[in-house]
Amino acid sequence: xxxxxxxxxxxxxxxxxxxxxxxxxxxxxxxxxxxxxxxxxxxxxxxxxxxxxxxxxxxxxxxxxxxxxxxxxxxxxxxxxxxxxxxxxxxxxxxxxxxxxxxxxxxxxxxxxxxxxxxxxxxxxxxxxxxxxxxxxxxxxxxxxxxxxxxxxxxxxxxxxxxxxxxxxxxxxxxxxxxxxxxxxxxxxxxxxxxxxxxxxxxxxxxxxxxxxxxxxxxxxxxxxxxxxxxxxxxxxxxxxxxxxxxxxxxxxxxxxxxxxxxxxxxxxxxxxxxxxxxxxxxxxxxxxxxxxxxxxxxxxxxxxxxxxxxxxxxxxxxxxxxxxxxxxxxxxxxxxxxx
Amino acid sequence: xxxxxxxxxxxxxxxxxxxxxxxxxxxxxxxxxxxxxxxxxxxxxxxxxxxxxxxxxxxxxxxxxxxxxxxxxxxxxxxxxxxxxxxxxxxxxxxxxxxxxxxxxxxxxxxxxxxxxxxxxxxxxxxxxxxxxxxxxxxxxxxxxxxxxxxxxxxxxxxxxxxxxxxxxxxxxxxxxxxxxxxxxxxxxxxxxxxxxxxxxxxxxxxxxxxxxxxxxxxxxxxxxxxxxxxxxxxxxxxxxxxxxxxxxxxxxxxxxxxxxxxxxxxxxxxxxxxxxxxxxxxxxxxxxxxxxxxxxxxxxxxxxxxxxxxxxxxxxxxxxxxxxxxxxxxxxxxxxxxx
DNA sequence: TTGAAAGCGGTACCAG
DNA sequence: CTGGTACCGCTTTCAA
Numbered sequence: 001x002x003x004x005x006x007x008x009x010x011x012x013x014x015x016x017x018x019x020x021x022x023x024x025x026x027x028x029x030x031x032x033x034x035x036x037x038x039x040x041x042x043x044x045x046x047x048x049x050x051x052x053x054x055x056x057x058x059x060x061x062x063x064x065x066x067x068x069x070x071x072x073x074x075x076x077x078x079x080x081x082x083x084x085x086x087x088x089x090x091x092x093x094x095x096x097x098x099x100x101x102x103x104x105x106x107x108x109x110x111x112x113x114x115x116x117x118x119x120x121x122x123x124x125x126x127x128x129x130x131x132x133x134x135x136x137x138x139x140x141x142x143x144x145x146x147x148x149x150x151x152x153x154x155x156x157x158x159x160x161x162x163x164x165x166x167x168x169x170x171x172x173x174x175x176x177x178x179x180x181x182x183x184x185x186x187x188x189x190x191x192x193x194x195x196x197x198x199x200x201x202x203x204x205x206x207x208x209x210x211x212x213x214x215x216x217x218x219x220x221x222x223x224x225x226x227x228x229x230x231x232x233x234x235x236x237x238x239x240x241x242x243x244x245x246x247x248x249x250x251x252x253x254x255x256x257x258x259x260x261x262x263x264x265x266x267x268x269x270x271x272x273x274x275x276x277x278x279x280x281x282x283x284x285x286x287x288x289x290x291x292x293x294x295x296x297x298x299x300x301x302x303x304x305x306x307x308x309x310x311x312x313x314x315x316x317x318x319x320x321x322x323x324x325x326x327x328x329x330x331x332x333x334x335x336x337x338x339x340x
Numbered sequence: 341x342x343x344x345x346x347x348x349x350x351x352x353x354x355x356x357x358x359x360x361x362x363x364x365x366x367x368x369x370x371x372x373x374x375x376x377x378x379x380x381x382x383x384x385x386x387x388x389x390x391x392x393x394x395x396x397x398x399x400x401x402x403x404x405x406x407x408x409x410x411x412x413x414x415x416x417x418x419x420x421x422x423x424x425x426x427x428x429x430x431x432x433x434x435x436x437x438x439x440x441x442x443x444x445x446x447x448x449x450x451x452x453x454x455x456x457x458x459x460x461x462x463x464x465x466x467x468x469x470x471x472x473x474x475x476x477x478x479x480x481x482x483x484x485x486x487x488x489x490x491x492x493x494x495x496x497x498x499x500x501x502x503x504x505x506x507x508x509x510x511x512x513x514x515x516x517x518x519x520x521x522x523x524x525x526x527x528x529x530x531x532x533x534x535x536x537x538x539x540x541x542x543x544x545x546x547x548x549x550x551x552x553x554x555x556x557x558x559x560x561x562x563x564x565x566x567x568x569x570x571x572x573x574x575x576x577x578x579x580x581x582x583x584x585x586x587x588x589x590x591x592x593x594x595x596x597x598x599x600x601x602x603x604x605x606x607x608x609x610x611x612x613x614x615x616x617x618x619x620x621x622x623x624x625x626x627x628x629x630x631x632x633x634x635x636x637x638x639x640x641x642x643x644x645x646x647x648x649x650x651x652x653x654x655x656x657x658x659x660x661x662x663x664x665x666x667x668x669x670x671x672x673x674x675x676x677x678x679x680x
Numbered sequence: 681t682t683g684a685a686a687g688c689g690g691t692a693c694c695a696g
Numbered sequence: 697c698t699g700g701t702a703c704c705g706c707t708t709t710c711a712a
Contacts, residue, residue, distance in 0.1 A: 343688095343689055343690085344689065344690060344691095345689075345690090355689090355690075355691090356690095356691080356692075356693095358690095359690065359691060359692085360691095360692095363691090365691095365692095366692090387689090387690085388688090388689050388690070390688085390689075390690095391688070391689035391690040391691090392689080392690060392691080393690095394688090394689080394690075394691095395689090395690060395691050395692085396690090396691080
């Protein structure tokens with residue numbers, strides 16, 4: 001592995017000059033510059049980023065901490081982050097936590113040891129204090145896709161409340177009044193927001209959500225199936241169901257089919273997330289699409305911007321991405337509408 | 341950011357002693373050790389991995405170069421790599437190339453500049469010379485999921501030939517004789533191997549594959565659909581189709597359904613890959629499952645092993661993972677068999 | 681324009 | 697057991 005020193009020796013100049021020539025920085029006589037470049041080429045010189053970083057205090061490394069890259073949602077986010085990072089000359093350190101706080105903390109430590117310039121964090125440690133302390137004193141961080149009340153840290157979010165509202169309004173526009181929901185765990189911010197969105201949309205349409213139309217889910221397909229069965233057995237079953245995610249919506253589809261009813265003729269279904277499967281099932285699922293790639297992209301942009309503007313930190317950035325309703329067959333009789 | 345020097349000063353010892361204490365290496369009086377540890381804690385000392393690496397010549401970084409993390413196949417591979425890396429104390433640098441040779445080369449350069457200890461490579465630059473030169477003189481590399489004839493580099497592969505054979509043999513066992521295939525592009529090793537597997541299995545069963553039962557595909561669903569239509573219009577349509585991947589198999593499913601025929605009663609279908617969708621479509625798809633997570637895991641294990649045994653490089657490792665036939669409804673009338 | 685030299689944060693060898 | 701010090705590869709004053 002040849003070094004700047006080796007080049008200096010062979011060309012007969014100092015390392016200082018070689019450094020300047022190689023980085024095209026400061027004064028070096030044109031002719032000498034070319035000789036240095038040629039020698040670097042000849043020796044297959046590869047600059048040592050570690051040594052550079054040690055003096056610059058900058059590694060151009062971003063650490064991405066996510067629950068699980070094999071989840072398509074995070075994979076797309078990651079792709080958005082990486083593409084953006086790459087465009088700005090940053091490299092990405094990937095960390096999968098499975099939502100374990102222990103691993104999250106370990107990876108934060110790794111990021112700090114490796115002198116990463118910053119962290120993009122999608123985690124479960126959502127203590128306001130921990131995150132603010134990190135951002136202010138340890139390492140720049142942008143929180144993505146996770147809402148924490150009053151959190152004073154750069155963040156990029158999806159507007160789940162808005163998305164849920166859109167979904168329900170869509171059903172209302174189709175004439176539905178008896179709209180049930182299979183909500184997510186109310187211990188998660190996502191579950192909570194989507195439920196509040198449902199409630200608000202109902203109220204604004206002067207529809208009182210009946211208690212037995214609000215079912216407790218856990219984001220799993222089997223639960224969507226089971227809860228829908230329950231809904232169908234009610235004396236007054238709903239004519240539409242808003243499920244807090246696509247998997248539960250797909251479970252609902254099976255339950256309805258099994259009961260000999262038809263979607264959307266007898267019951268309309270709307271999901272959330274727009275996972276790949278949503279456009280594959282029959283009937284195709286109407287759902288709320290999140291900007292996943294863009295989430296990653298914006299998180300990276302925000303972080304990199306922050307790295308160049310650390311001084312303005314008093315006012316952290318908050319970016320809220322708007323979801324998009326994708327109308328397909330599960331809510332619309334007849335024609336297939338799919339903007340995808 | 342406190343340093344070893346800061347600790348040394350405050351405790352009143354030399355940096356050498358602090359270093360030894362912190363790494364629990366060499367002799368340091370117990371009591372002193374504890375004082376040093378306490379001070380490190382107090383100062384929120386974080387070791388600088390860059391400085392360490394600069395002297396050790398080891399970064400404990402693995403660079404993963406893949407086409408696209410948002411493709412579920414690679415996402416699982418990546419997860420396997422990361423988990424293993426993590427267990428051994430390595431960090432993962434993630435690089436998405438989209439199969440672009442230019443990006444592949446750029447990322448190899450990045451890996452070298454950042455002094456990554458090694459590379460796990462799933463790429464399209466498959467020149468034997470390039471890879472061997474890299475592995476021998478520049479940076480340890482293990483090639484994953486890509487076959488190159490006679491390549492003298494550590495590698496981990498999926499046995500596509502074997503998988504395709506299994507698929508066809510399975511159809512033969514069910515009594516099929518008229519077995520068509522929609523193969524992948526014969527310019528890709530994967531497409532080639534799976535086709536050869538088909539051919540071999542046919543020949544070993546003394547079935548001559550008729551030329552019009554061999555269709556040219558490109559791994560896309562729409563192509564599977566289209567080519568199946570063609571197959572159905574033959575004077576002697578096949579009674580079974582082996583598609584070189586699941587997407588094409590799913591396209592085939594639609595075409596058959598549309599033609600008013602039933603799977604598997606009229607025509608049996610077998611795919612390849614076992615993508616998540618395979619178990620969701622109706623009828624559920626019989627397919628050949630690849631060990632994706634394990635592929636990543638083994639690639640990482642191999643690389644890390646190699647880093648500790650560079651001297652034995654004359655004989656590179658080759659690991660071939662065995663695919664597994666997952667029998668579902670699309671090939672089996674009646675009972676639902678799904679080992680998943 | 682160029683070079684000498686001081687560091688960046690640690691490690692490790694050699695003395696003591 | 698502990699300290700002095702050279703060095704890892706590169707950047708950046710400061711002088712010349």
